[in-house]
Amino acid sequence: MKYLDEFQDPELARRLLDEIRATVTRPWALMEVCGGQTHSIIRHGIDQLLPEQVELIHGPGCPVCVTPLEVIDKALEIASRPEVIFCSFGDMLRVPGTGRDLFQVRGEGGDVRVVYSPLDALRIAQRHPEREVVFFGIGFETTAPPNAMTVHQARKLGIRNFSLLVSHVRVPPAIEAIMRSPSCRVQAFLAAGHVCTVMGVGEYPELAERHRVPIVVTGFEPLDILEGVRRTVTQLERGEHTVDNAYPRAVRAEGNPAALAMLEDVFEVTDRSWRGIGVIPGSGWRLSRRYRDYDAELRFAVDGIRTEEPAECRSGEVLQGLLKPHACEMFGTRCTPRTPLGATMVSSEGACAAYYLYRRLQTTPAPREASPVA
Amino acid sequence: MCLAVPGRVLDIGERDGTRVATVDFGGVVKEVCLEYLPDLKVGEYAIVHVGFALQRLDEESARHTLELFAELGMLQEEFGDPWEAAAGTGGAHGGEEAHR
Ligand code: SF4
Numbered sequence: 423m424k425y426l427d428e429f430q431d432p433e434l435a436r437r438l439l440d441e442i443r444a445t446v447t448r449p450w451a452l453m454e455v456c457g458g459q460t461h462s463i464i465r466h467g468i469d470q471l472l473p474e475q476v477e478l479i480h481g482p483g484c485p486v487c488v489t490p491l492e493v494i495d496k497a498l499e500i501a502s503r504p505e506v507i508f509c510s511f512g513d514m515l516r517v518p519g520t521g522r523d524l525f526q527v528r529g530e531g532g533d534v535r536v537v538y539s540p541l542d543a544l545r546i547a548q549r550h551p552e553r554e555v556v557f558f559g560i561g562f563e564t565t566a567p568p569n570a571m572t573v574h575q576a577r578k579l580g581i582r583n584f585s586l587l588v589s590h591v592r593v594p595p596a597i598e599a600i601m602r603s604p605s606c607r608v609q610a611f612l613a614a615g616h617v618c619t620v621m622g623v624g625e626y627p628e629l630a631e632r633h634r635v636p637i638v639v640t641g642f643e644p645l646d647i648l649e650g651v652r653r654t655v656t657q658l659e660r661g662e663h664t665v666d667n668a669y670p671r672a673v674r675a676e677g678n679p680a681a682l683a684m685l686e687d688v689f690e691v692t693d694r695s696w697r698g699i700g701v702i703p704g705s706g707w708r709l710s711r712r713y714r715d716y717d718a719e720l721r722f723a724v725d726g727i728r729t730e731e732p733a734e735c736r737s738g739e740v741l742q743g744l745l746k747p748h749a750c751e752m753f754g755t756r757c758t759p760r761t762p763l764g765a766t767m768v769s770s771e772g773a774c775a776a777y778y779l780y781r782r783l784q785t786t787p788a789p790r791e792a793s794p795v796a
Numbered sequence: 797m798c799l800a801v802p803g804r805v806l807d808i809g810e811r812d813g814t815r816v817a818t819v820d821f822g823g824v825v826k827e828v829c830l831e832y833l834p835d836l837k838v839g840e841y842a843i844v845h846v847g848f849a850l851q852r853l854d855e856e857s858a859r860h861t862l863e864l865f866a867e868l869g870m871l872q873e874e875f876g877d878p879w880e881a882a883a884g885t886g887g888a889h890g891g892e893e894a895h896r
Pocket residue numbers: 734735736737738740747750751752753754757758762763764765766767774
């Protein structure tokens with residue numbers, strides 16, 4: 423119980439856990455599809471506080487992790503060009519492509535810059551009309567609207583030296599793919615709260631009905647997760663499979679209409695490859711025809727780059743909940759956050775890194791650098 | 797990167813024809829685009845993701861979340877120097893864009 427004291431409201435946490443314990447009568451497997459939730463679950467030991475019958479499977483909820491190697495290689499190629507200023511969120515710096523990462527490209531003289539917001543990249547383009555500014559547009563439905571608005575602004579302001587390397591992904595098709603997999607063990611989903619802040623819950627009832635799985639919109643703070651699990655387990659025990667919103671303070675049923683309208687204008691749905699999983703139909707966005715001029719893949723002619731994923735990394739199985747990170751032979755030996763073999767070890771939202779940072783501490787006294795974020 | 801952080805609107809202005817706000821995230825102040833939440837007002841709280849306000853939040857839960865993030869070092873992760881974090885050493889790298 424040592425973790426419980428670290429909760430913001432230990433009394434409420436205890437009540438929620440008691441209620442879950444009183445409700446559960448048989449084993450259930452729940453999947454969370456949000457890297458923030460995975461991080462939170464492992465950091466706070468929520469999976470260990472829950473009754474044994476409740477298993478949490480860590481799904482493909484980290485956008486950094488699911489970005490295919492091929493896209494990273496395209497980014498590295500573009501970032502290496504002398505005329506380019508390549509802008510990215512900080513967590514892409516250490517994601518390994520074939521042989522190197524953005525951090526190294528910068529060391530070799532590439533102009534790689536970290537921005538807090540895509541709009542910062544657009545401002546760099548305004549300040550440097552003589553350079554080509556490219557923003558690395560990855561992320562789920564939460565991040566797509568900011569990137570869409572940035573491209574929209576570029577067009578409105580007539581900024582021509584800006585483009586977007588797009589690798590956006592959508593959660594519902596991933597849920598569909600997971601449920602269709604013959605090795606699927608998932609019986610319910612904790613849906614990602616902030617994805618639903620933008621999208622609302624409209625995409626989920628049909629999925630819940632067709633696959634007969636409860637889908638509970640859940641936040642990523644520890645108490646939010648416990649509440650999401652409580653509602654999910656209650657549904658499972660009653661044999662129900664509805665969409666429930668356990669995160670109403672941030673999620674309205676209709677989502678954010680202005681953001682949805684912008685997504686509709688700037689992007690169109692396309693098939694996307696997910697690292698470790700493969701192509702999922704309709705699981706991503708690309709720039710719509712009206713905005714195709716702003717597509718960095720076309721502008722820099724890197725759309726021909728093809729890369730195979732390395733066989734030794736088993737992140738595909740990790741992402742589908744078929745393998746726990748520490749069960750991978752490379753875990754903590756050849757694969758660490760400093761020498762990541764797969765993207766699930768790179769981002770602190772990736773399941774492998776989360777286990778490395780927090781779970782190892784329970785068995786071995788960790789060296790200081792093993793927990794830079796603690 | 798997926799983090800959406802609650803912040804309080806300090807003032808509202810305009811940049812390049814769009815509504816923007818100055819937002820305080822438990823001490824760190826950033827410019828935030830309001831195009832997706834145009835009726836947000838000074839003093840209100842919102843969930844902000846990569847420089848965009850996405851949804852209103854009541855004050856109590858916003859404060860509660862900010863406290864938790866600060867305690868866990870997550871604000872540092874979101875607004876700190878990413879080059880330093882990526883280098884895993886500290887100090888040597890610039891990252892001026894991220895500091896603005
Ligand atoms: S521990 Fe490393 S090699 Fe193993 S699955 Fe995770 S990222 Fe891949």
